[in-house]
Every structure is written in C-alpha cells, then in structure tokens.
Amino acid sequence: MASLIPGYEYDIFISYRQKDNKHDGWVTGFVNNLKGELESTFKEEVSVYFDINPHDGLLETHDVDESLKEKLKCAVFIPIISRTYCDPKSFAWEHEFKAFVDQASQDQYGLKVKLPNGNVAGRVLPVRIHELDNNDIKLCESVLGGVLRGVEFIFKSPGVNRPLLPKEENPQENQNHTSYRDQINKVANAVQEIISGMMSTENSEGPDFSEAGSGLHETEGEEAVIGRKKRRTGIVIGLILILFVGALLVSQLLGRQKLKDKQIEKTIAVLPFWNDSPDQENTYFINGLMDEVLNNLQKIKDFSVISRTSVEQYRERSRPSIPKIAKELGVNYIVEGSGQKYGNSFRLRIQLIEAASDKHLWSESYDQEIKETEDIFLIQSQIAQAIASELKATITPEEKHIMETIPTRNLTALDFYQRGKDEYSKFNSKNPDALKRAEDLFNKALKDDSRFGPAYTGLARVYWDKQNYEQYFSENYLDSVRILCDIALSYDNQLSEAYKIKGDYYRAIGLTEESEEQYDNALKFNPNDWSAYFGKGLLSLDDLLKQVDNFHKAVSLNHGPELPGLLINLGSAYLQAGFFEKSKYYYQQAFNLDDNMFRYLWSQYNVEYLQGHFEKAGEIIEKMHTLDTNNVSTLNSLGFIYMYLGRYDESLKYFEKWLNRIKSIDPLSMGSMHRIGYIYWKNGNKKEAELYFDKEIDYCNKIIESKRPKSQTLSVYYDLAGVYAFRGDKVKAYENLRIFNQKQTRLMWIMYIKNDPLFDSLRSEPVFQNIVSDIEARNQAEHERIRKWLEEQGML
Numbered sequence: 001m002a003s004l005i006p007g008y009e010y011d012i013f014i015s016y017r018q019k020d021n022k023h024d025g026w027v028t029g030f031v032n033n034l035k036g037e038l039e040s041t042f043k044e045e046v047s048v049y050f051d052i053n054p055h056d057g058l059l060e061t062h063d064v065d066e067s068l069k070e071k072l073k074c075a076v077f078i079p080i081i082s083r084t085y086c087d088p089k090s091f092a093w094e095h096e097f098k099a100f101v102d103q104a105s106q107d108q109y110g111l112k113v114k115l116p117n118g119n120v121a122g123r124v125l126p127v128r129i130h131e132l133d134n135n136d137i138k139l140c141e142s143v144l145g146g147v148l149r150g151v152e153f154i155f156k157s158p159g160v161n162r163p164l165l166p167k168e169e170n171p172q173e174n175q176n177h178t179s180y181r182d183q184i185n186k187v188a189n190a191v192q193e194i195i196s197g198m199m200s201t202e203n204s205e206g207p208d209f210s211e212a213g214s215g216l217h218e219t220e221g222e223e224a225v226i227g228r229k230k231r232r233t234g235i236v237i238g239l240i241l242i243l244f245v246g247a248l249l250v251s252q253l254l255g256r257q258k259l260k261d262k263q264i265e266k267t268i269a270v271l272p273f274w275n276d277s278p279d280q281e282n283t284y285f286i287n288g289l290m291d292e293v294l295n296n297l298q299k300i301k302d303f304s305v306i307s308r309t310s311v312e313q314y315r316e317r318s319r320p321s322i323p324k325i326a327k328e329l330g331v332n333y334i335v336e337g338s339g340q341k342y343g344n345s346f347r348l349r350i351q352l353i354e355a356a357s358d359k360h361l362w363s364e365s366y367d368q369e370i371k372e373t374e375d376i377f378l379i380q381s382q383i384a385q386a387i388a389s390e391l392k393a394t395i396t397p398e399e400k401h402i403m404e405t406i407p408t409r410n411l412t413a414l415d416f417y418q419r420g421k422d423e424y425s426k427f428n429s430k431n432p433d434a435l436k437r438a439e440d441l442f443n444k445a446l447k448d449d450s451r452f453g454p455a456y457t458g459l460a461r462v463y464w465d466k467q468n469y470e471q472y473f474s475e476n477y478l479d480s481v482r483i484l485c486d487i488a489l490s491y492d493n494q495l496s497e498a499y500k501i502k503g504d505y506y507r508a509i510g511l512t513e514e515s516e517e518q519y520d521n522a523l524k525f526n527p528n529d530w531s532a533y534f535g536k537g538l539l540s541l542d543d544l545l546k547q548v549d550n551f552h553k554a555v556s557l558n559h560g561p562e563l564p565g566l567l568i569n570l571g572s573a574y575l576q577a578g579f580f581e582k583s584k585y586y587y588q589q590a591f592n593l594d595d596n597m598f599r600y601l602w603s604q605y606n607v608e609y610l611q612g613h614f615e616k617a618g619e620i621i622e623k624m625h626t627l628d629t630n631n632v633s634t635l636n637s638l639g640f641i642y643m644y645l646g647r648y649d650e651s652l653k654y655f656e657k658w659l660n661r662i663k664s665i666d667p668l669s670m671g672s673m674h675r676i677g678y679i680y681w682k683n684g685n686k687k688e689a690e691l692y693f694d695k696e697i698d699y700c701n702k703i704i705e706s707k708r709p710k711s712q713t714l715s716v717y718y719d720l721a722g723v724y725a726f727r728g729d730k731v732k733a734y735e736n737l738r739i740f741n742q743k744q745t746r747l748m749w750i751m752y753i754k755n756d757p758l759f760d761s762l763r764s765e766p767v768f769q770n771i772v773s774d775i776e777a778r779n780q781a782e783h784e785r786i787r788k789w790l791e792e793q794g795m796l
Helices: 027-040 066-071 092-107 134-145 179-202 224-232 231-262 280-298 307-312 322-329 372-391 397-404 411-425 433-448 453-467 479-493 496-508 510-524 529-541 544-559 565-575 580-594 595-607 615-629 632-644 648-664 673-682 684-707 714-727 730-740 746-754 767-793
Strands: 010-015 073-083 111-115 121-122 156-157 160-163 268-269 335-342 343-355 359-369
Touching: 010 179, 027 179, 066 092, 073 092, 073 179, 073 714, 092 134, 092 684, 111 134, 111 335, 121 179, 121 231, 134 767, 156 714, 179 746, 268 280, 268 307, 280 335, 280 372, 280 411, 307 322, 322 335, 343 372, 343 746, 359 372, 372 397, 411 453, 433 453, 453 632, 479 496, 496 529, 496 632, 510 529, 529 565, 529 746, 544 565, 544 767, 565 580, 565 595, 565 746, 580 595, 595 615, 632 673, 648 673, 673 684, 673 714, 684 714, 714 730, 714 746, 730 767, 746 767
Parallel strands: 010 073, 268 335
Antiparallel strands: 111 121, 156 160, 335 343, 343 359
16 A cells, blocks of 8 residues: 555554564554554555564664665654663664664655644654653664654553553553553544645745654744745745645545545455366366465455355355345455366456446456466465455555465375365265365375475364364363364464464363464464454353454354354353343344244243243243254253243153253263252152262263363353252352352353252352352443443444
8 A cells, every 4th residue: 555645655654672562462452553543533544564573683784675665665653662672783773763764864855844733743753652761762862863752652650661551450540641542542643744744845945843853743943934934935936836736635635535435344255266167177176266365365454354155155157246245245345256277277367346336346367377386376366466456455564475375386285185175165964975085185185295284274174073072071182183283383384274273172172361372373364264253252251342342253254154153142142241132133133144943042042041031931942842842952941941930840851851862962961960960859859869969060070170161161160069059068069159250250140040949058148149249240340341342333
C-alpha cells in the first residue's frame, strides 16, 4: 500500500527493540490498536510498516539491506522508546532511528513540518513506554537535535515503571494518570496533523525549524513570523498555488475515499476451481491449486478469508450467481478459477470479482510446464499477491516470505501429497476407507521426500482420527500426533496447520496454557484459521468473554457445514453468561441453516433447564425422545429431569437405559454413576446404590489421574463432593467443593448446586452457602464484562 504522500513508501514506520515485544507482545498490541484508531481518524487508508520479527542486537557494522532504506521513506517515524531502545549498538537505533532522521532531514519536507494550525511538529513521533534516565534522554535528544517529547504509555507507581496496558487492573494507582485509550487517540491525532501538514504545505518556503523539538507541537517562533511578513509580496502567487494544490489534493482525497468505500471489508471466498481437463483423474491436482491459493490468501492478515469447507457447497457448475453466493457467505469478493492438466503442463485461469456488482476486477491466465515444484508454488504465490495488490491490501514481509516458501522440491512427493489431501477430504463415517488411502499416500510422499513438512502434518491428522478414542486413557495418548507435528515444524516452523493440531493435542490432554500457545502460533501464520479460534474458545470455559469473542471470530470465518455447530456453541456461551435472548437468537440462526429439529429442541431445553424450569424442560426433552428413543443425551436428561421432579421410578428407568447405551458406544462418558446410585437409594435399593457410588468415585479418580480436559474443568470434584455429601462425609465433601470452587463462572453450576439433592445435607450450612455465593458473584461479573463488551462492539 502506497503512502498518502506521493513519493513515500509508507505513511508510518514503527521502530522498536524485539525485547520490548517478545515477552508480552506489547508493541504488536499497540500497532493493532493504533491501526484501529487510524481508521476512525483518516478518511483514507493509512499504510503502516511494522516488522513483527525485527533484527535485534546487531552491531553498527551490520550490512543493511537496501530494501530497508526504501521502507524508511515514510511520512511519520514512530520509535517505541524504552530503556532497551536507547542503545547505539542496536539495529533499530543505528539503522532505523538515526537513519530516518538523516534521510528525512534531506528530503523535500525536512524533519519538521508546519501544521495547519500554525504550530510545528517533528516527523519523529516518539512513543515512550518507560521513564528514562538522563543519559538515555540526552542520547535521544542528540539524534533528534531537540527536546525529547512524544506520547507516553507509562504506568508509574512506587517501585513500578512499565508500559501502560490497554486494560489496567488498578488504573487509579498510575501516578501519570494516563489512559491507554486516550494515548492511542493522541498518537493517531498527531499522525493526522503531521500528514495533513505535509499534504498542505511546501516546507521549503516555510519558517526555520532548526531549533524545533521532536514529537508533539511547538509554537512558531517570532523570527518565522517576521520572515513570513517579509514575503508578503508573493502572497497572491502563494494563494494561487495553494488553491491549485488544494484542488489536486481534494481530487486525490475523493478518489481515495471512493477506493476506501469499495474496500471497507476485504472479505473473500475462493470458490472450488473447475477441472477442465479431459481426464477427471486430474481433479485432485486442480483442487490442490485451489487449496494453496486459498491458503496463501488466508496468510494475509489484511484479508478475511472464508474457510475451504464454506465454499465446497458451490463445487457444481450449476452453482448460484456470484452476488447470491457472496450474500450467502457474507463476503465482498469472489475468486473463481478453472484449470487443465495435460501431461507435464497445466493451464490455470483465475479471476477476482467484486461480488455486489458482479464486476471482474482482475483476471489472469497461466500456462506452465511443470519441470520443478517451484513452477507450481511460484504461480500460487503470484496469484495471492496479485489479488492483494488489486485490493490494496498490505502484505507484510513475513507474510510474503511464508507464501514464497517451497515445502518440497520433489515433484513425485508433491503429487502423492496432493492426492493424500484429496482422499482425506473425502473421509467420513460413510467412507472410512478414505482415511487409509490418505495415510498410504502421505507415507509415499515422505518416502520420496523425508523432509516434506506438510506431509507429516497430513499424517498427524490421519493418526488423530485413528487413535482419538482408542487411546483416551493410555499414558501415551495421541503422542504420535504430537511427534509428527514436531517433525513437520522442524522442517518448516511456519506451518500453521501443524501448530493448530498441536493446540488440539494439548487441549485433549488437558494442558490449557500449552494449547493456547499453539493456537496463537497457528493464528500468527494463518490469521484466518477459524478452527484455531474455535479451539481457543473451547479452552476458555471460565473466561466467558474470551470464549464469546473467539467463537464470534470462528463464526465470521466459517460458513460451511460446521457453522450451525459453531452457532450452537456461541449461543451456549451466551447462555452460560445469562444472556438468554442472545443464546436463543444464535440457536435460531443455527436452526435456520440446517433445520435440525432435534438440535434446536436440545438448545431450547438447555435454556429452560439452566433456569430451573424443570417442568418446561421436561416437556421439551420428551419431544426429543419421541424423535430418537435411543439418543443417549435425551435418556440421560430424562433421568435428571425426573430426579429433580421427584419421580424416581421414571428417573431410574431412563438412567438404566442410558447406562446400557453408553456402555456400548462411548465408555469414556461413564460419569453420572452417582446419579444412578441416588435413584436406586430413593427406590429402596441401597445395596445397588452403594455399588454405583463406589463406581463414580473410581471413575472420577481415574479422570483426575489421567489429567484429561474433564479433570481441568474441575467438574469431577463436584461429582466427588456430591457422593461424599450424600454419604455424610462432610470433610471430604467440602475438600472437593473447595477445589471445584476455584474458578467456576458458568450458569450451569449455579443451577446444579442450588438444586442438586445430593447436597441437601449441606444446603443450610454457611460454608456451603458461601460457595454458592462465590459462583453466583463470578457469574454476574462475567455477565457484566460481556455486557460492556457488547456495548463497545455495538451489538447490544
């Protein structure tokens, strides 16, 4: 994206030390927030250069790449001034900060510009994140040639000197009394004034800025006023020139505004490419081209790219019109393609379409003989970059590098891999053999190229599907999946899919922090990975705001067969936070998409059940039971409902049916034994009751020892507490309840603990009541956090 100022590469260059971003991503967060603020400050799109992986700690003798000098041709230079930035031996200081000052001092505008209000500002706009000692201040000022000013993002209190955070826990303790939100706004406004000054003034005829400081505004000096009075004889000519330049600027601004209006949201869908080859056996090859074009576009953070599964429904040539497809998918642009493969050559035709008008914005044909794998990967990368150029999207150097990476130079290995991916896409319960075929093909690819990272990732997916249920309680559960992903990443550490699968792996074995780290890695290299956002949402069981936010992001990127399920999860997250109408809305949206009456009734049942409306919930679950008399969820729920209603004989009937079904289809879900024990007790069979209470204790201990996700939610401690409370062992009951009470925020636990008959012996005790109050308070706090977030997002 070009600068708003003709002749410049970027509007803003962000310079920083890697140390200040490595630990908590403060600089990345600042840049993202600044970009958002700039969008509401400028009518035009503002280009920002931000190297997410900068060179650091390099000596002055480092040979600077010529491309950096071009990137330094920017209107505004923002150095993140920290204690580590003020280091003459650092790359950022020597080759960015000093280099910009030298370069800008010699260009047509100079280092200082006159603002529209008559004040003066430097084109270096420091952002300070630490209080500096005198030596560092003097060092900065020696480069700037004036007083070090800027916008401060410093949290300072006794013994504390650190960067200000977007959300401070105790903002009143900040002695600087600054708000992160206000400081971001100050930076954006300062940038706007500097750029406006450059666009409306010829600085070569302006006042002398030699004594002006850097950063924020300074009043124009008396000598400048005298100098301006001496030039009154040229005022008429000056006015004419200003009017002429102003007219040109207005024209440019209007043009840019029209362009911006067209590019409000760069949302894209890549439709399945048509195979025009005489031999339909080549479909896998054309699908592979489509996959890689989509994958490359997904790596560009400036784009929002709908998932592959979202567009699969439009594979047939009789698909709807482009405007209709775009409306169904919620995108503004469509990429269409068709290809032929004949022998060792292929032909590919691609076009980019503006959806609303069905206007073709860009198209290209590629004829290529396949001599090396580079012949394929280069074209796929060129397509993505051409589309980005047409839509004026920013491609960072990192994104470009990822797109241009060649994972294998072995044509045979690539062919086997593409065939394996195609087979894996066909795998489902009706076509289980496709999994075995995919496995064989991935292994063949690795036989030809043992360093082919994506082929290891493909095998990891195969092994996940083969081993997930078989090895749940084994010590080495899914270890082969993790090992395969690690091997893939050892050959290519930018494989987002490998990071995503590792995120799933760590979530499956109950390591939440490790899982989230892997999901974040996946999103770093593919910011459009809906499944990584969904995985992060599943991790956030007790941070309901985080769960809602991640589920919303997943929903925005997937309009395929998974969407109804995603909407159900989103509705359930709102339900757990007490937003009943919001949950009903998303449940209804899911039903509108798939017309799944059983799932719709299930969602309605949950709304009534979690509010303690057991009679109403019972009516709904009975309707579900008539639709599927063998469904384990309805059998279990009927057992619960009749238990709460005191109809113990009916409760036992359904619990026993549930137990017989669950034994045969999913032995991993053998919990609720204590419920059966309680119902046996109420029906007079105490011996059988004790047997099931013991089974529940054994099951819960086994889950805790396995450290699987169910143990991480602490729900097993609730179940153990219920058994001990019913048996009269209050010490163990409270011991487990205290563990359970560490972090529960969900509405379901309020409903359970208030109505669970197993806790009747504790219900009137202050300790038990305090635990209930703790859960209610946390749930209300989550409700309030989400309410404020919804207001900020304009969704309430």
